[in-house]
Amino acid sequence: xxxxxxxxxPSLPELTTFPGEVVHADPSRxxxxxxxxxxxxxxxxxxxxxxxxxxxPGEILGLIGPNGAGKTTLFNALTGFVRPSEGxxxxxxxxxxxxxxxxxxxxxxxxxxxVERPFEDLSVLENVLVAAFLKHxxxxxxxxAYAVLERVGLADRAAQPASxxxxxxxxxxxxxxxxxxxxxxxxxxxxxxxxxxxAQQEMVAMIRGLAQSGIGIVMVEHIMHVIMSLSDxxxxxxxxxLLAEGKPQDVAAHPDVIRAYLGDDND
Ligand SMILES: Nc1ncnc2c1ncn2[C@@H]1O[C@H](COP(=O)(O)OP(=O)(O)OP(=O)(O)O)[C@@H](O)[C@H]1O
Numbered sequence: 001x002x003x004x005x006x007x008x009x010p011s012l013p014e015l016t017t018f019p020g021e022v023v024h025a026d027p028s029r030x031x032x033x034x035x036x037x038x039x040x041x042x043x044x045x046x047x048x049x050x051x052x053x054x055x056x057p058g059e060i061l062g063l064i065g066p067n068g069a070g071k072t073t074l075f076n077a078l079t080g081f082v083r084p085s086e087g088x089x090x091x092x093x094x095x096x097x098x099x100x101x102x103x104x105x106x107x108x109x110x111x112x113x114x115v116e117r118p119f120e121d122l123s124v125l126e127n128v129l130v131a132a133f134l135k136h137x138x139x140x141x142x143x144x145a146y147a148v149l150e151r152v153g154l155a156d157r158a159a160q161p162a163s164x165x166x167x168x169x170x171x172x173x174x175x176x177x178x179x180x181x182x183x184x185x186x187x188x189x190x191x192x193x194x195x196x197x198x199a200q201q202e203m204v205a206m207i208r209g210l211a212q213s214g215i216g217i218v219m220v221e222h223i224m225h226v227i228m229s230l231s232d233x234x235x236x237x238x239x240x241x242l243l244a245e246g247k248p249q250d251v252a253a254h255p256d257v258i259r260a261y262l263g264d265d266n267d
Contacts (some may be wrong), residue, residue, distance in 0.1 A: 005060055022133055029056045031090075032216050033078070033109070037082040038087035040073050042238075047073040048084075050239040054255035055185055057142060058189045060207070062231030062248070063220045066260055071220045072189070072238040078218065079111045080104045092184065104132050110178040111187035118173055125149065125158040127173060131180035145180060152176045152206065168199035175206065188219040192226050204230060236260070247248075 040048040055061050064069045070078040076082035078089055082100035083242050089097045091109050105111075118127045128148055132141040151154045153170040157165065158265035165173060171191055178186055200223070205229060211217050221227040227234065228248040235245045236257045244254040251257055 007197050029058075031055055032092060032220075034080055034090045035074075036087070036088045036090070038074065038080055038084045039072075039087045040077050046240050048237075050087075051235070051237070051247075052087075053073065053235060054159050055218055057184070057214045058211050058215055058218045059233065060219065060231045062212050062227040062234040063218065063237065064224070064227060064234060064251075064257075065237035065243065068239075069237040069260075071237060073201065073240075075111075075187060075189060075218070075220055076235070079109060097196060102134075105181050105183075106226075108182060108184035109187075110181040111172040112171075112178050112189055112191055114189040118170065118177075120161065120163040121160050122162060123177075124154055124162055124165065125175055127162050128176045128180050131177045135180070135182055144182075145176075148176045148179045151179060155201070168195050168202070171199075172206075179210075183215060185216040186216065188217060188221070190221055191219070193222050194259055196225075200226065204249035224252075 009044055034054040036052050036054075038051045039046065050072075051074055053061065065071050065072065065223070067206075073082060075124055077084045078101060080096070080103075084097060087097070091104065091107065094107075096104055096107070096109070099107075119130070122130075125145055128145040129141060132145040132148070135141070136144050146155065149158055152175050154169060154172050154176060157169065162170070162173060175188075175191065188207065191207070192200050195203060204226060207217060207219070219227065219230070231248050233245065234248045234251040235255070236243045236251050238256075238260045243256050243260055244251050246254075
C-alpha cells in the first residue's frame with residue numbers, strides 16, 4: 001500500500017520557459033507598461049474614470065471589481081480596442097495611446113479573449129501559426145509555433161482541428177496564440193473562470209511560469225482566491241473608479257472592497 005508520504009502530487013504539465021533571464025517582479029525595475037489617468041466615456045456613461053497603473057517585467061497585476069465596474073473597458077483601452085477619452089498608455093517607453101491593437105500586439109502587447117475564438121476548421125498548430133507569422137517568416141514561424149505549443153502543453157494536439165478541443169485546451173490555445181507574439185505584457189481576460197479545479201491549477205501554474213520568465217501580466221478574473229493568490233498587485237474598481245489598490249491581502253481586507261462585493265446592510 002502507498003503511504004501518504006509516498007503519494008505523488010497530481011502532475012502538472014511541464015513548463016519549458018523560454019531561454020533568458022528569470023525575472024521576478026522587482027519594484028526597482030521601470031515599468032514596461034504604464035497607464036496615466038485613463039478615462040473612457042461612452043456617450044453619457046463614464047465607464048473608466050482617471051485610472052493609473054504600472055506593470056513591471058515579471059509582475060502580475062490583477063484587476064477586480066463587481067460587474068460593470070469598468071474592468072473590461074480599461075483592459076480594452078490598454079490593449080487598443082477602445083480609445084480612451086483622456087489619459088495616455090505608455091508601452092516600452094512609447095506612447096501607444098493611439099496605436100491600433102494589431103500593431104500593439106506585434107510590439108509585444110498581446111491579449112487573450114474572454115470568449116476564445118479559434119479558427120475552428122484549422123488545426124491547433126495552424127491557429128498558432130497565424131499569430132507566429134506576425135513575428136516570423138517560414139521555418140522560424142513554425143519553430144516558434146511548436147515551441148509555444150510545447151510551452152502550453154498542447155504539442156501532442158498540434159494536428160487536431162481546434163473545434164475538437166475541450167474548454168481547458170481551448171483556453172490554452174488562446175494563450176498559445178498570444179504567446180506566439182512573444183509578448184512583453186500579456187493580458188488575460190478570464191482565462192481561468194469556468195475551468196474545473198485541476199485545469200484551474202494547471203492554468204495558475206502556467207501563468208506563474210510566464211511571469212517568472214519575465215512577462216508582465218494583467219489579468220481580469222472573477223475567481224477571487226485565484227487572483228488573490230497569483231497577483232503581486234491588485235486594483236479594485238467600482239463604477240469606473242479606483243476603489244483600492246495594493247497587495248492582494250490588503251485589498252481583500254479593505255472595507256470599501258468588502259462593501260462593494262457584499263453590499264451594505266442598507267442596500
Ligand atoms: N460599448 C459600450 N457602450 C456603452 N456603454 C458601455 C460600453 N461598454 C461598456 N459600457 C458600460 O461601461 C460600464 C463598465 O462596463 P465593463 O464591461 O467595462 O465592466 P466590467 O467590470 O468589465 O464588468 P463585467 O465584470 O460584468 O464584465 C458599464 O456600465 C457598461 O454598461
